[in-house]
Amino acid sequence: MFSSVATKRPLVAVIGTTGVGKSRVAIDVALACNGEVINADAMQVYRGLDTITNKVTDEEMKGVPHHLMGFKEPGEESFVTEWLTMALETIESIHKRNKLPIVVGGTSYWLQNLLFPNRIVTETNSAISKTRAKPDPQLQVALDHLDDDSLALFNNLPERPPTAGDDSEQTMRLWKLLDALDPEMAGRWHWKDSRKVLRNLEIIAEKGQKASEVIKGQDKDPLESRYRTMVLWPFSEDDILYPRLDKRVDQMIKSGLLEEIKTLQKISSNHGDSTSTSVDYSSGIYQSIGFKEFHDYLSSPSEEAFSVSVESMKRATQKYAKYQTKWIRSKFLPLAQAAPDTHTYVLDTSNADQWGLIEENAITLTNSFLNNTPLPPPSNITPLADRLLLSSTLSKPSAALSLQRKIPCKLCSTDPSDPFLVNEAEWNEHLNTKGHQRMVKSLKNREQYMEYLRRKELGSHGSQNTGTMGSNADMV
Ligand SMILES: [Zn+2]
Incomplete structure (x- = not known):
């Protein structure tokens, strides 16, 4: 009997947050298993700006071919569909040459689109085909x-x-x-x-x-996998990762980060039309951490502004790492663990001094995977696997529809055309936020004042019952 294992081509995917050693793992595996690397990081598709986008150097690549890196001009938008089309072609050509494609990146939803073809990701910015179907x-x-x-x-x-x-x-x-x-x-x-x-x-x-x-x-539709896939997830504990990320920010500044930001500022002012009041920090290369954070310092440099910028870049980097881990655990892993022909392993990169062991694990696992020999349970590689892998469960795609529902907070909405929206799941937290509490307080003050006016009114006009306060009751 032919299993799908026999017909699907193998692929290694290296996922993980910024600063955990993804590129290094990929290069180690590529050298040992005749592989080539394909970039799946939305910032590294941009040409130049190597520091701010954290590209590996030629020296670090050790002669391993790297694809889909630096093919877009800064200032252009990058779209998942464009990347996906190119990635599929590149993978096919690598397979034809009997080599192993190793896809590496921090943009997990790109990888999701590549690995799990019948689960479209609707939450991301991407140009999709411009053809239109007849409406149902x-x-x-x-x-x-x-x-x-x-x-x-x-x-x-x-x-x-x-x-x-x-x-x-x-x-x-x-x-x-x-x-x-x-x-x-x-x-x-x-x-x-x-x-x-x-x-x-x-x-x-x-x-x-x-x-x-x-x-x-x-x-x-049952979940499908496009390839027979080995997912490697290098992971470092926060208390080790965060200081490492801080140090990397300092290093980036030494390696010419500010010059790159100035270049990027020029590009953005050439691309943006003159009517535009601000750079869209949520689009394309401008999302690179550091660009926004150093804006104030570069517009009026001072020692103080510099340290504020450095601090906010460090905070933003940590926040991004946290976001990436959350995405992997809540969105990527449930798919990877439920998909056929897909094996997921965590590699503990907390102790980078013991890289030899990390490298050995990655290569041994990949070799077993390629040779179709039995693979060990993930917790044999690291006890972290118990904590990181076992808790995820796959819900139906439609379950996402009930997530992130927004409710307007009437009290916090000052302009009816711009309602203040709160995630349904965060409603109770919202009620305790300073902003909301301030609105509650000012409402109470207003009520007291109205009450005072009413009493005054009552005092002068006798018993008149007004019900004006009732309408605000549902706001709190
Ligand atoms: Zn509110």
């Missing part, structure tokens, strides 16, 4: 109810998401369009989150179906 009856009903302006907008979606700061009207129009077509999806996004809103509208246009229905449809 359910969507057609929603389209028939649109006014002419909204229909025209749907038939001619913008190329790129507007920013709420520069074009709040268009941003709101897009959200309202999504709300009209697919309220279940619209309820998940802040109206200012134009990337996700536009991405959902693109999916609706492309599939001819509500995006939420597309996701529900995925529940019926």
Whole structure:
């Protein structure tokens, strides 16, 4: 009997946060197992700017070919679909040469799209095919109810998401369009989150179906894997990783980070139109940590501004690492652990002095994987595996629909056209935030004042019962 193992080609994926030694693991495995590296880091697809994007040096590559690195101009957007198309071609050509493709990157959702082809990731910014499918009856009903302006907008979606700061009207129009077509999806996004809103509208246009229905449809398809895959996850404990990341920031500054940021500032001022009030720090290369953080220092340099910038870059780097780990554990791992022909191992890189052992583990595992010999339980490699791997469970794709639902806080919304939105899951936390408490307090003050006015009124006009306070009760 042929198993899928016999027909699928092998692939190694190295995932993990910034600063845990992913590139080093990949290069070690490539040298030992005749491999070539493919970059899956959204920042390293940009040309130049090697320091701010943390690219490996030629020396560190040790002659191992690295693909899909530095192929985009800074200032351009990078899209998952573009990367995916190129990655598939590159992997095919590596397989044809009888070599092992090793995909390495911190952009886990790119890897998800590559490894698990029938689970589309709807939450990310990417251009999808511009073809449009005929709307299904359910969507057609929603389209028939649109006014002419909204229909025209749907038939001619913008190329790129507007920013709420520069074009709040268009941003709101897009959200309202999504709300009209697919309220279940619209309820998940802040109206200012134009990337996700536009991405959902693109999916609706492309599939001819509500995006939420597309996701529900995925529940019926069993999870597939495109390759026979070995996932290696180098991991370092926070108390070791964070000081290491801090040190790396200091090193980056010594290696010319500020010059790169100045270059990037020039690029952004050439690309941005003059009406734009601010750089979009959430798009393309401008998301690189350091660019935003050093803005104030570079506009008016002082010793104090410098140390503030360094500190905020260090904090942002740690925050990013935390975010990456959370993504891996909550989104990537449940897929990797449920997918067929996919094996996941944690490599403990907390002690980088013992790299020999890390390297040996990575190579032994990959060799067993390639030779189809039995693989050890992940906890034999490191006890960390028990903590990091065993807790994840795969929920149905549609379960994501009930996550991140937003509720407006009436009390914190000062402008009705710009409602203050809170994640449903964080509602109780929100009630305890300083901002919300301040609003509660000012409401109480206002109530007391109204009460005072009312009493005064009552005093002068006799018994008059007003119920004005009742309407605010649901706000708290
Ligand atoms: Zn509030």
